Amino acid sequence: MEFLRPATWDEALAAKAEYPTALPISGGTDVMVEMNFDVHRPSAILDLNRITELSEWQIADDVVQLGASVPYTRIINELSGPLPGLALAAHTVGSPQIRNRGGVGGNLGGASPAGDAHPALLAAGRDVFVEVASQARGTRLIAIDDFYVGVKRNSMEKDELIRRVHIPVADGPQQFSKIGTRNAMVIAVCAFGFALHPKNGTVGTGIGSAAPTPRRAVEAEEYLAGVLAERGLWQSGDLLGTEVIQRFGELVKAAASPIDDVRGTAEYRRHSLAVMARRTLTWTWNDYSKQIRSAA
Numbered sequence: 549m550e551f552l553r554p555a556t557w558d559e560a561l562a563a564k565a566e567y568p569t570a571l572p573i574s575g576g577t578d579v580m581v582e583m584n585f586d587v588h589r590p591s592a593i594l595d596l597n598r599i600t601e602l603s604e605w606q607i608a609d610d611v612v613q614l615g616a617s618v619p620y621t622r623i624i625n626e627l628s629g630p631l632p633g634l635a636l637a638a639h640t641v642g643s644p645q646i647r648n649r650g651g652v653g654g655n656l657g658g659a660s661p662a663g664d665a666h667p668a669l670l671a672a673g674r675d676v677f678v679e680v681a682s683q684a685r686g687t688r689l690i691a692i693d694d695f696y697v698g699v700k701r702n703s704m705e706k707d708e709l710i711r712r713v714h715i716p717v718a719d720g721p722q723q724f725s726k727i728g729t730r731n732a733m734v735i736a737v738c739a740f741g742f743a744l745h746p747k748n749g750t751v752g753t754g755i756g757s758a759a760p761t762p763r764r765a766v767e768a769e770e771y772l773a774g775v776l777a778e779r780g781l782w783q784s785g786d787l788l789g790t791e792v793i794q795r796f797g798e799l800v801k802a803a804a805s806p807i808d809d810v811r812g813t814a815e816y817r818r819h820s821l822a823v824m825a826r827r828t829l830t831w832t833w834n835d836y837s838k839q840i841r842s843a844a
């Protein structure tokens with residue numbers, strides 16, 4: 549097996565062009581498990597760990613540019629202000645050891661419907677982009693809504709690598725909720741990300757582990773954004789009322805298409821999603837109302 553260790557991004561793209569079947573490895577928390585279980589026997593491994601820029605982040609024009617290999621621990625410690633939803637999701641990933649190694653690039657590379665970063669990225673809005681590149685075709689930005697195309701499949705080409713993810717800085721409260729058999733080291737039975745975007749009057753949702761791909765609850769987003777606008781609630785911060793919260797939960801539930809599997813039944817997942825949707829909406833709206841009142 550070839551072991552390729554590029555020192556720069558350009559060298560990595562050149563190596564991927566020369567060995568298109570080379571399997572990229574970042575934190576290795578998925579790759580090494582799969583190799584141990586003989587899921588993969590790649591002819592070459594492309595180790596991305598020497599490329600320092602992949603482990604860096606910066607903020608430009610109110611957008612976080614998150615390097616593909618920034619580990620979850622650093623997202624929690626350094627980015628909980630600008631990316632509260634993703635930081636909350638990162639808290640729920642694996643164990644401290646896994647969070648010290650694994651990152652969002654690896655979650656996107658694997659594109660598991662149960663990956664915890666995905667609901668938070670979807671909820672962060674439609675202006676989230678995955679920056680990928682290849683030596684032959686250069687750089688392109690894939691909108692997060694176009695990224696997930698099937699079970700563990702994403703829209704990247706074979707010769708492309710993920711460089712970073714562009715995520716708008718939060719302009720309102722965000723939440724993440726996950727159901728598992730215990731509080732740590734579990735794959736989600738299902739998960740839900742939610743964000744309020746007062747600047748453009750939209751809300752964001754992300755459903756995890758309850759459909760072939762991570763997906764947003766489009767009707768629930770449109771319903772809630774409509775209510776908030778029609779009733780002037782963005783300005784007043786007044787109570788939403790149980791009817792609105794209930795309806796939002798039902799629409800989130802209806803957007804899922806889960807299966808029965810060893811982790812839970814489809815019906816349990818649907819029920820849990822409605823509960824998580826109601827709770828995350830209530831928590832974020834309470835936070836938003838407090839902000840409005842303290843600003844008044």
Ligand SMILES: Cc1cc2nc3c(=O)[nH]c(=O)nc-3n(C[C@H](O)[C@H](O)[C@H](O)COP(=O)(O)OP(=O)(O)OC[C@H]3O[C@@H](n4cnc5c(N)ncnc54)[C@H](O)[C@@H]3O)c2cc1C
Nearest residue numbers: 574575576577578579641642650651654655657663664710
């Ligand atoms: C004990 C344990 C617990 C876990 N718990 C959770 C959990 O709670 N929630 C969760 O979501 N995940 C969990 N995982 C899975 C894993 O930690 C995450 O998916 C993590 O985000 C993977 O990141 P990584 O850097 O380790 O990826 P790697 O293992 O290095 O790579 C994962 C995939 O992405 C590809 N890849 C990596 N970097 C790039 C790049 N820059 N460009 C293109 N492709 C790339 C790889 O080729 C591979 O296909 C767990 C894993 C273990 C072992």
